[in-house]
Amino acid sequence: MSRSSNPYQDDRGNKDRSITREGKGEVDSTRKSGSTRPAPGGPFLAAENMTGGYGAADILHDCTLTVEQGQIAVIVGPNGAGKSTAMKAVFGMLNLRGGHVKLDGEDISELTPQDRVARGMGFVPQTHNVFPSMSVEENLEMGAFIRTDDFKGTMEQVYDLFPILKEKRRQPAGELSGGQRQQVAVGRALMTRPKLLMLDEPTAGVSPIVMDELFDRIIEVARTGISILMVEQNARQALEIADRGYVLVQGANRYTDTGEALLADPEVRRTFLGG
Amino acid sequence: MTANMRTLLLFAGMALLIVLEGSTTFLGIFGGSWNSALFILTFGLLSAIMSLGVNMQWGYAGLFNVGVVGFVALGGLAPVLIATQPVSEVWTSAGAYRLLLALLVGAAIIGLAITLNHRLRGRGRVIALLVTLVAGFFIFRAIFDPAVEVIEAFQPATYSNIGGLGLPVLLAWPVGALFAAGAAWMIGKTALGLRSDYLAIATLGIAEIIVSVLKNEDWLARGVKLVHSIPRPVPREIDLQADPGFVDFAARFGTDPVTASTILVKLLYALLFLAVLLVLIFAMEMALKSPWGRMMRAIRDNEVAAEAMGKNVTGRHLQIFILGSAVCGLAGAMMVTMDSLHNPSTYNPLRFTFLIWVMVIVGGSGNNWGAMLGGLLISFLWVKVEVWGPAALNFLTSGLDPDSPLRQHLQDSAAHMRLLTMGLVLLLVLRFSPRGLIPEK
Amino acid sequence: MDLLNAIVALLNFVVIPATAYGAQLALGALGVTLIYGILRFSNFAHGDTMAFGTAMVILFTWLFQSMGIHLGPLPTALLALPFGIAATAALVLGTDRAVYRFYRKQKAAPVILVIVSMGVMFVMNGVTRFIIGVGEIRFDDGARFVINAGEFKKSTGLAEGLAFRSTQALTIVTAILVVAALFWFLNRTRTGKSMRAYSDNEDLALLSGISPEKVVAVTWTISAALAVIAGTLYGLDKSFKAFNYFQLLLPIFASAIVGGLGSPLGAIAGGFVVAFSEVSITYAWKKVATYVLPESLAPDGLMQLLSTDYKFAVSFAILIIVLLFKPTGLFKGKSV
Ligand SMILES: Nc1ncnc2c1ncn2[C@@H]1O[C@H](COP(=O)(O)OP(=O)(O)OP(=O)(O)O)[C@@H](O)[C@H]1O
């Protein structure tokens, strides 16, 4: 970023590597969590009426996403629809102007992402979702950062789920293939033993065979009682395994139904599933 | 309040500060001496030119130059080499001519190394380069060392150097700019041509080297033994005092000739510097409005897009880096001319690199008028804090026993208030007015 | 015999001083590289942090000396070191809270933080001078030598003496211990790994529940500790002078960049590369050469490649050469 309305972010196009290093995070790391309020009833995750964006312009408009306990919810939509933005909003990585996020009977809208992790949420972002210079095993360990108990068992479970990772556990994650990296990313998120797992296009850049396998693994994970909220580009396949589907367009809910019903809807098929 | 109004007011305020410094001793804040006021003014104008140079690089291209002191020092060499008289006794085939030959050979070796670096690949390149540079170094030293010995042996108390060309000193100003530009070209070629920029560390290093060369190579400009009495573009005070016409003139203003002559000389310098500064600002403003300036801004605002449109980003960066450094060199030449003294021990990076950065940031990055105001204001503070520091500490410690060691220590340390204050000013401005006093439009 | 004499002279004038200096540079460069890796900017105030820390150590040393506390053969400064580190860490953390944190919140561009660090540099420079003045201070006490040149000559019968000063020995031992501890910390402990994770990917570290502010605080503390240790060892070995510490910035940056910015291993390698080149290029080789070469080839000059006044030029030349051939530094750093 060079020119910006925020003078502190204006680097005047400087790219001097002897004094600065690229790749700063986007999230305000100095923020502190506010308090939570009880909000009994409703689905396991309910992110309701979310409105907001990165700067002055809103990306999300009154967007609502819910997931029931142990179910799979899938978000589909065109590029730039705001799917990733919605996921970040659910995870508290965005300053929302309106709406709230409730998890397991508690309003967590004021919590920082770190504290949401502690409440049982796990997130695999669309890009930059591994620690490239750290080994696969260290990536998984970092996933378990907040756990104080022994996480060896969970790591074995992840290795069972993705056997290739066990083979490569000493290798830096940055040196893995795209598909393997996605597995590390999902594995890292599973290490916290989350109650809600959020996946932003876990199959991006992955061959069809690996994709099928990843979907199978995700269903496996859901069977263990973990709720899943997932963004997918492969809309048809994703909606097939979805208990609930959302079609997001320009930051707003366009269609919301069960995965099956969306697949059957001729309008949705024509506009979003290519016939 | 419009932006122009604000700029005008700020400059009026700055002028007022200098006038007050000259005319009143209000509460001991001001000096009440025109000599001091004009000193601050000339010092401020020189600094303003330096900060103009840094502002070109940082403000217009985001280039981070932390070697300003090196360019200033190089520029400062010009008055010695241009305006002093040649030391004809050392211009012999065993002395200065041999030295020139050594320098030519040195340049040829570096040229050869660069050519080899371009032509060859792989292991062969490394070996060829090593051989060329190592052998070249010894050849160079074999020619160079005896020449230096001859030159430095000649009347070390007065000379030990090659002297200058005996040309008018004003010519040294553009030459000083050229010296700095040449160094900038070499640094920029290397540090901007790498995969990423490494300009900051490169400038930091080369500045250190330039200053140590100036300090240690006596044949060049007598090193720390100083070169005095460099010719000046304005009359000397003593000559004025000896001139009956001037003594009459001073008497008419009711001042003694000594004060009048120092003030007049400083005033002449101030006018000269102001003229140079305004010409530079004018030229820069025009350049910025030209297609060249628009391209510079396009590159800065979105380098990726500019590169995609086929603009040679590195080439433009190199240009502006050279220009900015040349301006710093010019200021260095002007400074040595005014002091009429070449003293490389004064080239402290805190004063000539980092303080200039404070001026640019405080004045307003990317705004030439801002850089000028920053230069004047920070120079004013730099000079005055030296006076205010001890006074403030005296006041603060007045409750303590005059003999208490704490009080003694505090008062002795007051001189260091200067650096502290400059740091605080920089931090406060960055925090609360990040665009500076006169923000970029 | 001549060969032995040559080796002893080489050890005495090149290897030992360069190793000690290299260790000091490496410790300084480690601090710079840690800040670069985790906070993403080069800290121009690092030299002055070293100066401030050493000034604190000197004050505590004087205090202990005046109380009659000594460490026997070891310098009293060693006892003062933890206190100096504590004071410096407090200052640095306070600076982070008062100055840097605001810019983190603003998601400021790293180059803005570089400028901020210049401001901090000025302030720290002023504070240090304010506290301890600008003069040169020697604060080493205890035993002077581990190996004394005269005794060495007597016991070995060699013409060359070997002097191994205790400050040099101390520097090398301390540096090894500190580096080992740092590597153990970064690679084996949970907090150390979380620092590497944050350096790799800030947002993902957040998503793993790592507290960024804690990572930042730990980083500042470690870098302050490294700065104080490096500064104290340098001061014991040579002497303390505030301005010299500011000037150490260049060789320290050069070491960090030569090794590969952001890579701790690189910082160490860079420190030794720079130190050995500086010392060997500015050393007058005549003595060693006269021992090794036959009489007919004996050199008449000093055989000094560059005068010691140009030692900074050497760091810089090494830097340029490495960058031309390996833009990411010897050990692949995080730059580029
Ligand atoms: N960090 C950011 N800062 C500012 N704007 C952003 C940022 N990230 C995304 N946007 C904008 O928000 C809008 C929605 O982007 P988002 O990434 O949420 O889309 P998406 O639905 O995930 O698209 P895709 O299918 O390509 O992943 C886009 O217009 C994009 O330009």
Ligand SMILES: [Mg+2]
């Ligand atoms: Mg997306």
